[in-house]
Amino acid sequence: MLEIRFHGRGGQGAVTSAELLAIAAISKDIYAQAFPSFGPERRGAPVVAFCRLDDKKINIRAKVYNPDIVIVLDPGLLSLINPTEGMKEGGTLVLNSKKTPVEIRDEYGFNSRIVAVDANKIAHEELGRPIVNTTMLGAFLKSTDLLTVKDIERPIMERFGTKLGPKNIRALERAYKEAVIKE
């Protein structure tokens, strides 16, 4: 089972990221769960969402405590939280950052695998607003061979429609290309 934790701020779409990922996985006959850290929604406040993926039925109904992958949508959260908390050995950190994975490692001392992409820049250029949920999924997809960009296109089109859907797909494709991985 692969357990994923998303960190974002209310309004950035961390919950949507988790949902799109689960829906794409389920369409590929993978078993998946996606759920928010339940509570009242507050724009701008740190939020957490979770996703679990497995090839068999998932029975756990608790939060994710030991993620394999942590995705951080907001660069500013790195000074507030430790995204690697509880992370499994050999885990992957997927970050929205202008910096390279090596610079991030030197600054914060993370010893996990790091994937970094300047998602704010891509989202700004492709969507005209700093909502990075779909962009960060592009970086995530590059870090694992679980799903392809193609797999996630349909859930994105269904969620965002014909106007915003293609823009979100372009942002995701760019992030997939531009993300840098440091093992």
Place this chain on the structure above:
Amino acid sequence: MGVRKGIEVSLAISEAVAQCNVDLIAAYPITPQTHIVEHLSEIVANGELDAEFVPVESEHSAMSVCCGSAAVGARTFTSTSSQGLALMSEIFIIASAMRLPVVMALANRSLSSPLSIWNDHTDTMLVRDAGWIQVFIENGQEAYDHMPWAFRVAEDPDVLLPVAVNIDGFILTHMIEPVEYIEDSVIKKYLPEFKYPIALHPDNPLSMGCFAMPELYTEAQKARDNAVVNSYSTIVKAWKEWEQLTGRSYHPIETYRADDADYCIVTMGSYGETAMEVVDMLREEGEKVGAVKIRLWRPFPFDDFYKAVLGKNHLVVIDRAISFGGPGGPVASELRSALYSKQGAPKVINYVAGLAGRDVSRHDFKNILLDAKEKVQRGEMEGYTLYGLRG
């Protein structure tokens, strides 16, 4: 057979209700039930379901409208949570007294105060003795499956009682997971047209829920109790029929790796899934543990329960509600009472856990089991323990 969808469980519930071709939905939005009725109002507004959606001004009115609707023989659905259930409780109780087959998706949430929107079972325990048929479900598929099942049972001429399907708020309502949809034609076959035998009609006036002198009240209550107890056979039959159509089987009491278990974790609702995971984990560590899951809460399935637990040593009962000044959590209290005069009755060790959505992880389940074992060694099995209590 059906289409497998990745969908939020609340929306799957709404879509199952729509597939049941309901005639009337009356509800007032309240977290975490909101998405269920929002989506239903959308389905009705889009013309995808020919039904009345009555956006009432309170839950008290919601249940009042539902009673009127069922009384004229319309297929009737509502959904609520917590304070909403508390507000409608007056009419909730009357729905069963008047034998009105309303179906409710009850998104379980704690009661105020302090105000909490999160999940536990304190709301449903408030109406435990209201004469409704009550089931608990563990995942999205079960939530979907239990909508047609609830109408099938409620409207059966041998039953005619309201049914509440308890769904853990947030833990299930806000979860996205795979749900296999059943084709409309299959549901139509499973769920016959609702024909209320004593429907209100201007051409055939009758009175419901009248005044009764003490000479009649007791007999009325006995008749109601008989109705609830006797609904058992239809409940089981409706599950069997569903199994024949879908391959998914449901039972009043379900067990998991319990045959040779020294300790059985007893749960109701979504905790049953985590319990199975914990059983697997502890079995690998050589512990003889199993799980017992109560699906049917009212009528309480005594014989199924005895069959599952008599001869076992210990039941570790996890309650999701508290009975202030009482002997233990409501589930454990009932189980202790049911077992009191039985030969081979297991000892009951009771924990109240996960109030107001406080997460209970696999690790917590393990801690509870270890603590229960220590309690057994010390011979301290009375009362209950509030798990995770700080300070």
